[in-house]
Amino acid sequence: MLKTRFLTAGAAILATALSASTALADITILAWPGEPAESAFRKVLDLYNSTEGAKNNSKASVIYFSQQGFKEKMLADVAAGSKEFDVMLTATYDVGLYAPFMTPIDDLVTEDVYKVVSKNSIETQKYEGKTYGIPTDLSLHFLYYRKDLIEQLNTDPAWKAKYEEISEKILGKKLSPKPADQWDWDDFIASALFFTKSINPDSPTRYGTVLQMKNLLYNIMLWQGTVASNGGNWRDKDGNITVDSPAFKRGLEIYKIITDNEATPGDSSTYEYGEANSVFGAGQVAFMLQWNAAVPEFNDATKYPTVAGKLGLSHEPAGSEGPKTHFHSLGLGINKNTAKLDEAKAFLSWLATAEPMKLYAKEGGSPPLAEGLMAEIAGDRPEMLLMGEHAAKYGFVMDGATSAKAMGIYTNMAENFTGYWTGEIEQDEAIANVVADMKKAFAQ
Amino acid sequence: MSYASFETKEQASARALLVPLCLFMGALLGFPTLINLWYSFSDVSFQNMIGSFVGIDNYVAAVTNPKMWQALRFSLQFAVICTTIEVGAALILVFILHPLLVKRPWMTAILMLPMMVSPALMGVMYRLILNEFTGAVPVYLEMMGYAVNFLGRGSIYKTVVAIEVLQWTPFAFLILLTARQTVSYELEEAAAVDGATGFRSTFHILLPMMKPALVIVIFVRFIDSFRVFDHIYVLTGGGPGNLTTSISIYIYKLFFVQNTLGEAVAVSILLLLMSLTLIVVAMRLVVRRS
Numbered sequence: 001m002l003k004t005r006f007l008t009a010g011a012a013i014l015a016t017a018l019s020a021s022t023a024l025a026d027i028t029i030l031a032w033p034g035e036p037a038e039s040a041f042r043k044v045l046d047l048y049n050s051t052e053g054a055k056n057n058s059k060a061s062v063i064y065f066s067q068q069g070f071k072e073k074m075l076a077d078v079a080a081g082s083k084e085f086d087v088m089l090t091a092t093y094d095v096g097l098y099a100p101f102m103t104p105i106d107d108l109v110t111e112d113v114y115k116v117v118s119k120n121s122i123e124t125q126k127y128e129g130k131t132y133g134i135p136t137d138l139s140l141h142f143l144y145y146r147k148d149l150i151e152q153l154n155t156d157p158a159w160k161a162k163y164e165e166i167s168e169k170i171l172g173k174k175l176s177p178k179p180a181d182q183w184d185w186d187d188f189i190a191s192a193l194f195f196t197k198s199i200n201p202d203s204p205t206r207y208g209t210v211l212q213m214k215n216l217l218y219n220i221m222l223w224q225g226t227v228a229s230n231g232g233n234w235r236d237k238d239g240n241i242t243v244d245s246p247a248f249k250r251g252l253e254i255y256k257i258i259t260d261n262e263a264t265p266g267d268s269s270t271y272e273y274g275e276a277n278s279v280f281g282a283g284q285v286a287f288m289l290q291w292n293a294a295v296p297e298f299n300d301a302t303k304y305p306t307v308a309g310k311l312g313l314s315h316e317p318a319g320s321e322g323p324k325t326h327f328h329s330l331g332l333g334i335n336k337n338t339a340k341l342d343e344a345k346a347f348l349s350w351l352a353t354a355e356p357m358k359l360y361a362k363e364g365g366s367p368p369l370a371e372g373l374m375a376e377i378a379g380d381r382p383e384m385l386l387m388g389e390h391a392a393k394y395g396f397v398m399d400g401a402t403s404a405k406a407m408g409i410y411t412n413m414a415e416n417f418t419g420y421w422t423g424e425i426e427q428d429e430a431i432a433n434v435v436a437d438m439k440k441a442f443a444q
Numbered sequence: 445m446s447y448a449s450f451e452t453k454e455q456a457s458a459r460a461l462l463v464p465l466c467l468f469m470g471a472l473l474g475f476p477t478l479i480n481l482w483y484s485f486s487d488v489s490f491q492n493m494i495g496s497f498v499g500i501d502n503y504v505a506a507v508t509n510p511k512m513w514q515a516l517r518f519s520l521q522f523a524v525i526c527t528t529i530e531v532g533a534a535l536i537l538v539f540i541l542h543p544l545l546v547k548r549p550w551m552t553a554i555l556m557l558p559m560m561v562s563p564a565l566m567g568v569m570y571r572l573i574l575n576e577f578t579g580a581v582p583v584y585l586e587m588m589g590y591a592v593n594f595l596g597r598g599s600i601y602k603t604v605v606a607i608e609v610l611q612w613t614p615f616a617f618l619i620l621l622t623a624r625q626t627v628s629y630e631l632e633e634a635a636a637v638d639g640a641t642g643f644r645s646t647f648h649i650l651l652p653m654m655k656p657a658l659v660i661v662i663f664v665r666f667i668d669s670f671r672v673f674d675h676i677y678v679l680t681g682g683g684p685g686n687l688t689t690s691i692s693i694y695i696y697k698l699f700f701v702q703n704t705l706g707e708a709v710a711v712s713i714l715l716l717l718m719s720l721t722l723i724v725v726a727m728r729l730v731v732r733r734s
Contacts, residue, residue: 079493100491215680215683216681265577269680269683270679270680275571279577282577282578416685418683418684419685419686419687422597422683422684
């Protein structure tokens with residue numbers, strides 16, 4: 001009897017040990033902070049931990065650095081061989097910088113994954129032919145405008161006449177108002193002037209638009225639609241730097257004209273995403289270029305009662321090549337130093353399935369869903385359809401903008417171009433500085 | 445035992461006692477200094493972490509880059525302006541508030557409050573407070589008929605100086621107040637009996653007695669303002685252009701954003717050499733005077 005009990009107990013211990021050895025360990029994810037994506041991602045993790053994670057006995061937890069200096073902290077950590085996180089953030093614009101510290105995940109990108117996330121978004125997570133991340137958020141730009149104001153501009157004869165008068169006086173050509181989805185950059189400037197109180201005392205808003213001109217690389221991404229829409233690029237097919245081009249000069253002038261005429265708030269040189277949202281949300285400007293992430297906020301009447309229900313979305317104004325929008329994806333990939341490669345892969349494989357991606361989208365994230373899934377969540381997130389359409393029709397990535405030097409180049413552009421817009425330096429000097437920096441960066 | 449051998453034994457034991465401190469300092473400062481010296485002569489990056497020897501290329505790149513000189517100029521100018529205002533304001537406050545604080549010392553704690561906020565948070569706070577639309581200060585000023593744009597190009601320099609002064613004047617105040625309180629009441633009374641009151645008492649008795657503290661506070665505040673980073677980085681990112689790029693922000697960007705670690709470290713080494721020269725000269729002056 002005693003022998004049987006011992007044998008039973010031994011078998012139980014062995015079974016426990018075996019099951020423990022096949023179970024996966026817990027993993028830690030380093031993700032991008034900020035709402036609404038942060039809350040949405042926490043919901044996705046809850047789902048993982050209660051389903052797939054529970055099945056594998058592997059729990060996933062998330063850590064965040066603050067947004068300010070996030071990339072620098074992550075870079076220092078991975079370069080130091082940190083194992084504090086197993087899954088880490090990836091982004092189109094710095095995938096080349098982080099690639100040496102990450103494990104490629106091409107083996108995870110099966111045909112099934114393409115049914116969940118769009119193929120071109122997977123492409124934005126590639127560097128030198130290898131895939132480093134599962135894209136979780138698509139970022140591009142919309143023209144956000146107040147439907148009530150732009151409609152009145154197009155219908156009210158007095159407003160029309162004033163618009164024509166202002167455009168002729170300041171831009172030297174008589175322009176007529178158009179619906180926002182037909183704007184070119186001249187219309188953008190003229191409308192900004194018209195809705196500026198110091199130029200048009202009858203304007204219902206204090207400024208026409210709000211430009212984000214803080215010395216920050218993301219603000220250059222937002223601006224460079226002005227360049228791409230006029231055929232500009234960082235480099236040509238032969239790898240020559242093409243910043244000293246009419247397209248770049250035109251793009252720089254668009255912001256300069258608006259700044260010089262004070263059609264954007266005077267402290268725009270310290271503005272980024274948050275400030276621009278608060279100005280537009282408070283009804284102080286009629287329209288702005290902004291990242292897609294802001295759409296859910298402006299549809300929330302408790303947060304922005306002035307704008308909710310009146311928000312119009314369109315593609316960026318057109319240049320000679322039609323409208324364009326910078327786009328990139330944020331994603332999650334694997335820290336090369338992780339000791340939990342299997343667990344990290346298991347999590348990413350699960351993440352690239354329909355259920356977590358749909359949940360993420362419904363909760364406020366902006367995953368680059370494949371067409372079929374996009375249609376399924378369109379009822380909850382109508383702007384997601386627009387995102388997919390814009391990425392496909394107008395999306396661009398500048399040549400060299402995924403290289404290891406891309407962040408440095410963006411930052412150098414931010415320093416020089418914001419300097420030009422605020423009158424610190426001349427346009428030629430700003431362009432020459434950027435060209436010199438790019439030559440140095442790409443030569444390395 | 446002769447006096448000489450006693451002295452030698454004393455010296456030997458003093459040296460022995462210094463060994464742990466020297467080892468500690470060597471590990472804490474010596475190793476990073478040596479590794480940084482190597483970095484400054486190498487093409488180190490986050491990708492290779494050690495790099496290979498490139499001679500003085502990084503130093504040449506550093507001194508031929510006009511942006512470094514611009515950042516250095518900003519930092520020097522910023523430090524001189526802030527130190528002057530902070531120490532001047534603190535001195536005036538000490539003389540005005542000293543009688544009150546003698547009776548109610550707890551009020552000193554209230555005056556110290558700005559110093560307790562982290563500089564980065566200070567930057568975020570003022571980003572909100574001074575915003576043209578949502579900031580309390582511009583809104584109230586506008587209600588009174590004054591339209592001031594604190595974060596605009598024309599006033600951003602003054603704004604970052606003002607934030608630094610508001611945050612760190614309490615520090616200068618605290619040091620100088622302590623120095624003021626060490627001046628004995630009897631001395632002041634004796635001076636008063638001899639007819640030295642008001643202006644004469646301040647300039648011929650109090651200030652000379654507070655001079656060591658004054659020198660220290662100027663020194664500390666200058667160094668602190670010279671290496672300013674947090675609130676400017678949060679508020680302006682060093683812009684517009686490079687208008688508010690301090691030398692610390694410049695080094696940070698070279699290091700983390702441009703991924704030119706060697707050049708960033710070379711600038712740091714150059715700064716260290718400049719600082720050492722300044723410190724040696726200042727210390728010699730102080731020692732000679734004392």
